[in-house]
Amino acid sequence: MMEDFSIEALRRVVGERGVITDEADLAPFCTDWRGMFKGRARCAVLPRCTAEVAAVVRLCAAAGVPIVPHGGNTGLSGGATPDASGEQVILSLSRMSAIRSLDVIGETMEVEAGCILQVAQEAAADAGLLLPITLAAEGSARIGGILSTNAGGTNVLRYGMARGRVLGLEVVTADGTIVSGLRQLRKDNAGYDWKQLFIGTEGTLGIVTAAVLQLAPKSRHRVTALLAVPSADDALAVLRLARQAIGETLNAFELMAGPALELVARHVGLTTPLAPAPWYVLLEASSSLPSLRDAVEEMLADVLERGAASDGVIAESEKQERELWHLRESITEAEARAGRSIKHDVSVPIALIPAFLRVADEAVMKAFPQARINAFGHAGDGNIHYNVIIPPDADSQVLNRLVHDLVVAHGGSISAEHGIGQYRVDELHRCRSAPELELARRIKLALDPAGLMNPGKVLPQTIVTR
Amino acid sequence: MMEDFSIEALRRVVGERGVITDEADLAPFCTDWRGMFKGRARCAVLPRCTAEVAAVVRLCAAAGVPIVPHGGNTGLSGGATPDASGEQVILSLSRMSAIRSLDVIGETMEVEAGCILQVAQEAAADAGLLLPITLAAEGSARIGGILSTNAGGTNVLRYGMARGRVLGLEVVTADGTIVSGLRQLRKDNAGYDWKQLFIGTEGTLGIVTAAVLQLAPKSRHRVTALLAVPSADDALAVLRLARQAIGETLNAFELMAGPALELVARHVGLTTPLAPAPWYVLLEASSSLPSLRDAVEEMLADVLERGAASDGVIAESEKQERELWHLRESITEAEARAGRSIKHDVSVPIALIPAFLRVADEAVMKAFPQARINAFGHAGDGNIHYNVIIPPDADSQVLNRLVHDLVVAHGGSISAEHGIGQYRVDELHRCRSAPELELARRIKLALDPAGLMNPGKVLPQTIVTR
Numbered sequence: 001m002m003e004d005f006s007i008e009a010l011r012r013v014v015g016e017r018g019v020i021t022d023e024a025d026l027a028p029f030c031t032d033w034r035g036m037f038k039g040r041a042r043c044a045v046l047p048r049c050t051a052e053v054a055a056v057v058r059l060c061a062a063a064g065v066p067i068v069p070h071g072g073n074t075g076l077s078g079g080a081t082p083d084a085s086g087e088q089v090i091l092s093l094s095r096m097s098a099i100r101s102l103d104v105i106g107e108t109m110e111v112e113a114g115c116i117l118q119v120a121q122e123a124a125a126d127a128g129l130l131l132p133i134t135l136a137a138e139g140s141a142r143i144g145g146i147l148s149t150n151a152g153g154t155n156v157l158r159y160g161m162a163r164g165r166v167l168g169l170e171v172v173t174a175d176g177t178i179v180s181g182l183r184q185l186r187k188d189n190a191g192y193d194w195k196q197l198f199i200g201t202e203g204t205l206g207i208v209t210a211a212v213l214q215l216a217p218k219s220r221h222r223v224t225a226l227l228a229v230p231s232a233d234d235a236l237a238v239l240r241l242a243r244q245a246i247g248e249t250l251n252a253f254e255l256m257a258g259p260a261l262e263l264v265a266r267h268v269g270l271t272t273p274l275a276p277a278p279w280y281v282l283l284e285a286s287s288s289l290p291s292l293r294d295a296v297e298e299m300l301a302d303v304l305e306r307g308a309a310s311d312g313v314i315a316e317s318e319k320q321e322r323e324l325w326h327l328r329e330s331i332t333e334a335e336a337r338a339g340r341s342i343k344h345d346v347s348v349p350i351a352l353i354p355a356f357l358r359v360a361d362e363a364v365m366k367a368f369p370q371a372r373i374n375a376f377g378h379a380g381d382g383n384i385h386y387n388v389i390i391p392p393d394a395d396s397q398v399l400n401r402l403v404h405d406l407v408v409a410h411g412g413s414i415s416a417e418h419g420i421g422q423y424r425v426d427e428l429h430r431c432r433s434a435p436e437l438e439l440a441r442r443i444k445l446a447l448d449p450a451g452l453m454n455p456g457k458v459l460p461q462t463i464v465t466r
Numbered sequence: 467m468m469e470d471f472s473i474e475a476l477r478r479v480v481g482e483r484g485v486i487t488d489e490a491d492l493a494p495f496c497t498d499w500r501g502m503f504k505g506r507a508r509c510a511v512l513p514r515c516t517a518e519v520a521a522v523v524r525l526c527a528a529a530g531v532p533i534v535p536h537g538g539n540t541g542l543s544g545g546a547t548p549d550a551s552g553e554q555v556i557l558s559l560s561r562m563s564a565i566r567s568l569d570v571i572g573e574t575m576e577v578e579a580g581c582i583l584q585v586a587q588e589a590a591a592d593a594g595l596l597l598p599i600t601l602a603a604e605g606s607a608r609i610g611g612i613l614s615t616n617a618g619g620t621n622v623l624r625y626g627m628a629r630g631r632v633l634g635l636e637v638v639t640a641d642g643t644i645v646s647g648l649r650q651l652r653k654d655n656a657g658y659d660w661k662q663l664f665i666g667t668e669g670t671l672g673i674v675t676a677a678v679l680q681l682a683p684k685s686r687h688r689v690t691a692l693l694a695v696p697s698a699d700d701a702l703a704v705l706r707l708a709r710q711a712i713g714e715t716l717n718a719f720e721l722m723a724g725p726a727l728e729l730v731a732r733h734v735g736l737t738t739p740l741a742p743a744p745w746y747v748l749l750e751a752s753s754s755l756p757s758l759r760d761a762v763e764e765m766l767a768d769v770l771e772r773g774a775a776s777d778g779v780i781a782e783s784e785k786q787e788r789e790l791w792h793l794r795e796s797i798t799e800a801e802a803r804a805g806r807s808i809k810h811d812v813s814v815p816i817a818l819i820p821a822f823l824r825v826a827d828e829a830v831m832k833a834f835p836q837a838r839i840n841a842f843g844h845a846g847d848g849n850i851h852y853n854v855i856i857p858p859d860a861d862s863q864v865l866n867r868l869v870h871d872l873v874v875a876h877g878g879s880i881s882a883e884h885g886i887g888q889y890r891v892d893e894l895h896r897c898r899s900a901p902e903l904e905l906a907r908r909i910k911l912a913l914d915p916a917g918l919m920n921p922g923k924v925l926p927q928t929i930v931t932r
Contacts, residue, residue, distance in 0.1 A: 196662035217713030247683030288713035291757035446912035
């Protein structure tokens with residue numbers, strides 16, 4: 001039942017300025033920020049409120065026009081980039097960016113999908129609270145994208161993934177119905193928790209328009225330390241000692257291979273305050289209790305005495321804290337300057353990190369003798385960014401397959417935090433069984449029977465065709 | 467397509483002792499522990515492994531026989547009790563109780579659905595870790611039931627609901643397929659997170675057979691305190707000050723009305739170490755850091771100075787800690803001895819607890835002048851057990867409606883942690899909108915089109931009939 005679909009009809013809903021058709025203006029919506037994916041779109045639509053989102057979805061549904069939801073365009077898997085057909089409509093919620101309310105006593109915040117993560121973080125901080133979702137793209141990423149991709153970041157170890165922050169959700173479903181569940185409740189076992197379906201499904205089941213997020217108390221004391229460790233096994237020994245000694249205070253436990261920081265030194269010009277080492281650990285802890293610093297110092301002394309670390313430094317000022325984090329955060333930039341790199345955002349059971357790294361390094365270097373491996377990541381969560389710098393003519397598909405097969409062999413995931421998008425969609429079947437894909441298929445067909453919500457993303461088209 | 471369904475066929479799958487048909491032996495499966503719900507069943511089946519669960523489900527599916535999953539039978543909403551037809555098969559996973567593995571480095575545990583919560587807690591503790599799901603029924607409740615109901619308890623404030631503990635899940639779907647996702651990963655954004663559908667849906671979409679649970683570090687220092695507070699508003703002031711002063715260390719923040727502890731004194735013979743007060747707060751904090759005790763003492767001094775509490779005591783020994791908790795935990799028993807009580811397991815936004823209590827007290831006492839209100843609960847989570855002791859001839863339906871209407875008016879939930887089961891199924895539509903119920907209907911029909919998984923629970927039959 002294809003009805004007449006016109007740009008004019010969209011303009012009547014969202015206003016003149018709410019529809020972008022000019023090719024130059026559309027271009028930023030049609031390419032991901034890394035420039036890996038390029039598509040074409042019919043137009044971009046920017047509604048101003050949830051009712052307008054619903055009206056736009058209904059117009060598209062009636063005409064059989066697919067919708068690609070678009071957040072801050074900071075994704076790494078092409079989930080927000082349209083296909084090449086020029087038939088798809090981009091739905092940007094950037095004009096819906098209000099922080100609707102903030103409840104200090106309940107430690108919650110209601111925020112629209114278009115709100116930039118950092119703006120929401122700052123509003124929480126102004127109220128003496130913490131929105132504990134922290135990631136490199138926080139200055140551009142929007143809440144809708146954060147939730148639709150179940151974003152991770154550097155403090156998952158302590159606070160969990162974005163999913164765990166969501167108390168309430170408002171969505172527009174594939175048929176243009178507004179479903180509102182903007183409850184501020186930490187405990188709510190009344191019926192199916194349908195909001196879970198719209199978190200982490202990358203807009204393939206509906207559009208997230210607003211959410212109630214659970215905030216956390218702010219910690220007054222923070223300690224950041226950098227350690228040099230002889231091996232990945234030693235890094236895990238440090239992790240275990242840290243969990244025993246300062247347990248709940250550990251925000252981040254980042255592992256960086258020596259070559260990763262060599263890249264940073266060479267291409268970004270930042271050097272570590274420690275002597276060169278095979279591996280480094282950056283850890284951050286925070287607490288409301290003042291004895292945190294003493295406990296961290298005691299723990300580090302223990303770690304050094306046991307030989308699990310060969311050297312270490314604790315930041316003595318906020319400036320030094322930033323410098324230590326800057327090392328970690330510069331790895332991606334250094335890697336980009338070093339040549340052509342293929343990224344693998346993988347996770348394995350934490351205990352298997354050293355074994356995975358050993359086996360993967362050996363296999364990669366055997367298959368690609370000219371490769372340089374750039375491994376780093378959130379070891380406290382089992383999440384390794386196992387990136388490989390390879391010559392321009394090397395076959396990245398072969399490399400992907402090799403790495404991902406080893407990940408699966410170690411009980412891991414081929415997407416720890418970046419999602420599937422269009423980048424990994426053809427690889428999903430390699431880490432998900434047929435019964436798991438069948439469940440996904442049934443859910444997709446139940447909620448988006450016409451297949452108009454971000455088609456081609458997350459689920460292979462083959463499994464969603466009836 | 468009704469095939470021949472026979473007890474013999476079931477026995478061939480699960481062995482002679484795996485099928486219970488004797489009426490006396492069946493009786494405990496057909497009544498909930500409070501004796502509120504009674505049903506009849508064809509038989510109870512006790513498989514020994516996941517493959518047997520799948521075979522049983524396939525036999526039932528082929529014959530169109532409904533299945534009622536049964537855990538430790540500690541539920542408060544009749545979710546595990548069959549209907550009166552005598553047609554349903556009870557599926558108990560009590561013979562699948564193994565702790566399959568425990569990973570100290572990854573802080574995870576793989577456990578079968580029939581494992582008793584306390585057994586799992588103890589296994590974690592033996593490994594120096596914490597399984598942070600704590601509730602009154604932990605000595606009988608089984609993991610399958612805990613996850614199927616998304617259980618809450620007394621440390622949700624710090625550790626969240628049961629859902630947040632689940633890293634991996636193994637289920638048997640309505641058609642008897644085993645879907646295995648027993649991954650040990652904290653971060654896994656590869657495709658739809660289908661396991662969320664089986665958590666908290668009370669067996670209406672499939673059978674949970676095993677899970678990988680995320681454990682937590684054990685805290686070495688713990689402080690428990692009881693405070694007398696003049697009003698519920700003051701209790702919230704204490705909560706805010708505690709969140710600011712000792713933030714992440716707060717495990718529990720329990721509110722008890724004065725009359726609740728009067729009931730405990732009269733019917734259980736336990737008295738508080740404090741002078742009689744309108745309200746009491748029981749709080750527990752724990753940390754790996756030794757300065758916890760000092761911080762709590764400082765916070766309590768501040769609270770007393772501001773007048774938010776009139777009196778307070780800190781437990782000086784484990785024995786005293788147990789005594790303080792024993793007061794809280796005896797409320798249910800005291801209530802049972804006091805007469806006929808109607809329970810309401812409700813939640814509201816934390817900031818609205820005082821307003822809700824005021825309005826509800828007034829409305830209940832006006833409608834039921836002989837009622838005695840017994841309000842207590844997990845105030846730090848917004849969860850109040852708003853129980854009312856009423857004469858035998860009072861109309862409990864009128865009372866339920868009155869309380870629940872006020873809950874909904876305050877943006878709350880009519881089931882914070884007890885689930886819907888059969889007890890609240892007819893009330894669900896009062897706190898869930900038509901679009902929300904439509905989403906639930908679609909999910910149910912997609913995953914259990916024949917309607918054989920725990921029919922009559924959670925979702926009203928009217929909405930799941932095509």
